[in-house]
Amino acid sequence: MSTVLMWFRNDLRLHDQPALHAALTSGATHLMPVVCQPPVDQVTRWGFARVGPHRRAFVAAALRDLGARMAAQGNPLQVCHAAPATALPALARAVGATTVVCEDIAAPYEQAEVAALRAAGLQVRTVWHSSLLQPADMPWPASDLPGVFTTFRQMVERAGITPPAPLPAPGALLPPPAVSADVLQTLGAGQGAVTAGVDAGNAAGQDPRSSFPYATAACDGGETAALAHLAQYLARKLPHSYKATRNGLTGLQYSSKFSPWLATGALSARQVFADLKTFEREHGANDGTYWLWFELLWRDYFRLLHCQHGAALYRAQGLSALPLAPHNTQGFERWCQGRTGEPLVDAAMRELAATGYLSNRLRQVAASYLIHVLHGDWRAGAAWFESQLVDYDLYSNQGNWLYIAGRGTDPRGGRRFNPVKQAQEHDADGSYRRLWGML
Incomplete structure (x- = not known):
């Protein structure tokens, strides 16, 4: 008997899962699927929770759905409340495994997690699959990625690069290995278990003002809801109006709302693209369908930027030589709390804190205000968004x-x-600011 550990990271789905496919075809006879949850009390250098209640609740829903899907195939997901460097070597020893298969994530913290496993003696096979396009298919090596998105997009389109077809969900999983209850208890592991306290965001997750009420069935964090949302979005022919509505501020319908499920990996970008191309063949293409491709390319660009620059993207100066101004601690606190005195910014920050979601337009406005008006440290703002957003994506957030x-x-x-x-252009009647008590 041989066992392979399948470590789920930001890929909480069964459809279009190259890492899972690699684990299932590795020659092993048994599969142990596992996810490692960060501790609830983990804090950032800025003094607040790294993962806030909204994001914890949304990820917990994704894990529940993934666990149910895997249990239906006879191999329940093990959710460990321990760091990967602790949990995975212990599980490997308990089941006699030497190999871990997982998603490749090109960011310093996540790369360090893999390095720690290798240092512990495990063989780790990483599989890249979070982007629409494969880095190996680009007409340049990672080090030569164009420095401007428009150049990147034009080169991709001229070269006619298209994504690989999404993989179907596996029809069957390998059986699980035997593992003692004592080992699982030591690691805080359980079948379908989720982090304590994840229900803290449920009331906010049903807030009637929310543009993404994640505690409702339609916006549940799991793969089941993600695929259902994609299907209904296309069935209602909403791609045709995407460009015209994408800058809205309120409501479930103003943008595609794919981002929460893309962020946790409950939905594959390649599945979105494949279904969008089918939609275009059946109903025609227009500016709206093109703009969905455009936004997916932006998402890819930030991923490829990480492949090119890695840890340099996390330095205070980023890729620039600009000096970093002293951080405005009091201004940052007012910004987080929605008490800056600027009505549109304050409404945005109150929506984020109350619901875990914010329109792309207002994310840009709020970030600009913190950096250029309050002279706050951009890294603190990025960390606040990481803590709060249900659709936090490390590549896009940093980029x-x-x-x-x-x-x-x-x-x-x-x-x-x-x-x-x-505000004049996007909230001329003041309805958004009134909704959040700022007019």
């Missing part, structure tokens, strides 16, 4: 904050959004 701060690859030295002008 967008660098972009606004002028510390990424963008040649224009950052983005400054005038909140008064933005």
